[in-house]
Amino acid sequence: MHRRDVLKGALAATVAGGALAAPAIARAQTKVRWRMPSSFPQVLDTVYGAGAFIAERVATMTDGQFEITPYAAGEIVPPLGILDGVQAGTVECGITAGFYYLGKMPALVFDTGVPFGMTPRQHMAWMQYGGGNDLMAGLYDQFNAVQFPCGNTGAQMGGWFRKPIESVDDLKGLRIRAAGYLGQIYAALGAVPQQIPGSDLYSALERGTLDAVEFVGPYDDEKLGFQKVAKYYYGPGVLELGASLCFLANSQAYAALPATFQQILKSACSESYTDMLAKYDQRNIGALRRLVASGVQLKSWTPEIMTAMQTATARLLADQAATDETFGRVHTAWKAFLDEQLLWGSVNDFAAESFIVANRGR
Amino acid sequence: MHRRDVLKGALAATVAGGALAAPAIARAQTKVRWRMPSSFPQVLDTVYGAGAFIAERVATMTDGQFEITPYAAGEIVPPLGILDGVQAGTVECGITAGFYYLGKMPALVFDTGVPFGMTPRQHMAWMQYGGGNDLMAGLYDQFNAVQFPCGNTGAQMGGWFRKPIESVDDLKGLRIRAAGYLGQIYAALGAVPQQIPGSDLYSALERGTLDAVEFVGPYDDEKLGFQKVAKYYYGPGVLELGASLCFLANSQAYAALPATFQQILKSACSESYTDMLAKYDQRNIGALRRLVASGVQLKSWTPEIMTAMQTATARLLADQAATDETFGRVHTAWKAFLDEQLLWGSVNDFAAESFIVANRGR
Numbered sequence: 001m002h003r004r005d006v007l008k009g010a011l012a013a014t015v016a017g018g019a020l021a022a023p024a025i026a027r028a029q030t031k032v033r034w035r036m037p038s039s040f041p042q043v044l045d046t047v048y049g050a051g052a053f054i055a056e057r058v059a060t061m062t063d064g065q066f067e068i069t070p071y072a073a074g075e076i077v078p079p080l081g082i083l084d085g086v087q088a089g090t091v092e093c094g095i096t097a098g099f100y101y102l103g104k105m106p107a108l109v110f111d112t113g114v115p116f117g118m119t120p121r122q123h124m125a126w127m128q129y130g131g132g133n134d135l136m137a138g139l140y141d142q143f144n145a146v147q148f149p150c151g152n153t154g155a156q157m158g159g160w161f162r163k164p165i166e167s168v169d170d171l172k173g174l175r176i177r178a179a180g181y182l183g184q185i186y187a188a189l190g191a192v193p194q195q196i197p198g199s200d201l202y203s204a205l206e207r208g209t210l211d212a213v214e215f216v217g218p219y220d221d222e223k224l225g226f227q228k229v230a231k232y233y234y235g236p237g238v239l240e241l242g243a244s245l246c247f248l249a250n251s252q253a254y255a256a257l258p259a260t261f262q263q264i265l266k267s268a269c270s271e272s273y274t275d276m277l278a279k280y281d282q283r284n285i286g287a288l289r290r291l292v293a294s295g296v297q298l299k300s301w302t303p304e305i306m307t308a309m310q311t312a313t314a315r316l317l318a319d320q321a322a323t324d325e326t327f328g329r330v331h332t333a334w335k336a337f338l339d340e341q342l343l344w345g346s347v348n349d350f351a352a353e354s355f356i357v358a359n360r361g362r
Numbered sequence: 363m364h365r366r367d368v369l370k371g372a373l374a375a376t377v378a379g380g381a382l383a384a385p386a387i388a389r390a391q392t393k394v395r396w397r398m399p400s401s402f403p404q405v406l407d408t409v410y411g412a413g414a415f416i417a418e419r420v421a422t423m424t425d426g427q428f429e430i431t432p433y434a435a436g437e438i439v440p441p442l443g444i445l446d447g448v449q450a451g452t453v454e455c456g457i458t459a460g461f462y463y464l465g466k467m468p469a470l471v472f473d474t475g476v477p478f479g480m481t482p483r484q485h486m487a488w489m490q491y492g493g494g495n496d497l498m499a500g501l502y503d504q505f506n507a508v509q510f511p512c513g514n515t516g517a518q519m520g521g522w523f524r525k526p527i528e529s530v531d532d533l534k535g536l537r538i539r540a541a542g543y544l545g546q547i548y549a550a551l552g553a554v555p556q557q558i559p560g561s562d563l564y565s566a567l568e569r570g571t572l573d574a575v576e577f578v579g580p581y582d583d584e585k586l587g588f589q590k591v592a593k594y595y596y597g598p599g600v601l602e603l604g605a606s607l608c609f610l611a612n613s614q615a616y617a618a619l620p621a622t623f624q625q626i627l628k629s630a631c632s633e634s635y636t637d638m639l640a641k642y643d644q645r646n647i648g649a650l651r652r653l654v655a656s657g658v659q660l661k662s663w664t665p666e667i668m669t670a671m672q673t674a675t676a677r678l679l680a681d682q683a684a685t686d687e688t689f690g691r692v693h694t695a696w697k698a699f700l701d702e703q704l705l706w707g708s709v710n711d712f713a714a715e716s717f718i719v720a721n722r723g724r
């Protein structure tokens with residue numbers, strides 16, 4: 001239906017613009033309207049905010065001729081139904097994260113990030129110059145979708161725990177909310193991952209139905225109030241060095257756009273990627289200071305725990321690669337690129353940052 | 363002259379588009395042509411390439427209605443004359459780096475980066491959410507210019523040395539090509555910084571007129587062939603954690619653009635920022651591998667040397683701040699933001715990356 005509207009609009013514009021005999025002008029007259037549901041609730045102004053950011057940029061760049069209306073999680077499609085909606089053409093586009101759909105296709109986790117994986121910068125280098133974009137395009141094409149990275153949270157925190165976690169043994173039997181791959185890693189370490197909607201997390205933690213919650217980072221977590229019911233806040237985010245969000249568009253709807261609108265959409269998504277990370281970086285440290293001032297115990301995973309997590313991750317990825325050709329192919333390419341970036345970082349960028357972090361305040 | 367062309371074009375478009383009574387269409391017809399000189403030669407396809415990237419994106423997003431023509435260093439204005447050219451309106455815009463103009467206004471170094479300063483990610487967070495953009499806008503306004511970050515090299519290497527540098531004493535009397543602030547820091551450590559154009563660096567190093575050259579990183583350095591005449595390649599890039607390039611536009615030329623073109627330009631610059639860094643990250647490690655395979659000795663500064671560099675940097679910044687109110691104001695804001703980001707990194711992103719770098723290959 002929407003696709004038909006677009007085509008009808010294009011046709012009308014061609015007729016109206018006929019006298020000018022200039023295709024550029026004809027296309028500029030085609031007003032396009034898209035609906036953009038999000039997997040995220042409005043309260044998370046960071047991740048949900050990417051939609052408003054992209055819609056505003058696109059409207060400004062097209063002088064209102066390409067109008068994208070954002071909808072919060074669940075408003076017009078279920079929060080985790082974005083890929084289905086885009087594939088079916090129920091909506092023209094949406095904002096979500098690939099790893100929500102690992103049940104459909106495990107290799108989509110590489111579009112978002114995997115434990116012990118890439119920083120936001122490494123992810124972008126892989127996507128743009130390491131073949132990542134092509135690999136991901138091949139996957140999403142099977143869902144009748146095109147995707148553009150449109151945001152990154154940066155490293156997420158390890159989460160909120162009602163008791164201190166001093167050793168791997170302390171994870172045994174722990175009921176923790178940890179989605180997707182993170183849940184599988186906690187399970188491998190003896191914990192009992194729970195799937196609970198974001199809106200119920202606070203009360204589950206308060207009642208003791210849950211022992212721990214992995215969510216995002218200080219700025220988002222503070223809003224949900226976990227600090228009131230779980231005192232121990234663990235880092236660093238080795239299980240999530242970054243989560244790259246994606247803008248998905250229905251392939252036919254995208255193909256029907258004039259080339260100008262296609263590029264405007266892509267540039268707006270790229271700008272949003274940088275904007276979201278900058279926003280998180282600025283806001284997280286302020287929130288963390290407030291949390292610590294309110295009595296939160298900021299704790300670091302022990303090396304033993306991180307090593308166990310890393311071993312569990314390597315095993316999980318290897319097992320998946322052994323039984324899933326697509327996953328194995330993407331994983332091999334992704335890992336080779338990451339290893340090279342880690343080597344480069346150890347020589348230059350990361351090494352320089354290490355000295356500065358270790359000697360800050362001088 | 364160009365400004366008049368723009369206005370004349372807008373007027374003609376208004377008349378031609380009158381029958382449509384739609385301002386959006388009228389503006390879409392205004393063809394704008396800008397000239398964009400660069401401070402960089404074409405051989406550096408990374409930094410020079412930003413211009414071609416931005417021009418292409420802008421052309422695509424405006425269906426060719428906003429045409430920006432890139433010129434290499436020295437073609438129509440001197441390599442370091444971009445700010446002058448933009449200020450005078452000789453050219454509408456250009457691509458350069460703020461720190462080239464520290465002689466005019468020292469605080470412009472913060473637009474590019476200072477030793478022991480910000481990573482590309484920290485710089486973007488500061489610019490967009492830490493007040494950096496507003497501070498820089500205030501500085502460039504005095505030169506009748508607006509600026510947008512349009513690229514970042516990532517950390518640059520320490521440079522090429524004909525002899526090993528094992529201690530601060532080895533720097534005494536060393537004739538090193540190191541521009542701007544880096545030169546001042548080397549001077550504080552007893553070296554003798556030289557200002558030599560990029561095109562003459564190879565022969566100066568070969569003849570022994572120079573003992574060392576600081577340039578960019580493996581991908582760019584390899585092209586200039588320094589590895590053939592200086593065997594020791596030092597890192598990490600504590601003196602340059604990142605160099606942010608800027609797109610400068612003449613204030614009147616920018617104000618005369620329709621709002622659509624203004625935002626298209628800004629989004630293209632933002633996309634270019636991410637693109638350049640991704641390109642460098644992917645290409646640098648391959649070049650470094652080739653350099654090492656060809657016999658280059660990859661070396662790390664000793665902690666003693668890095669500490670001396672850090673101390674010299676702190677003194678230089680403090681001295682400048684004491685005598686230059688503008689510099690002091692920007693430095694205070696910049697430093698406060700960086701310190702918070704270093705704290706946040708030490709808790710989460712950097713801490714997570716540290717574990718992964720230390721345990722890579724597992």
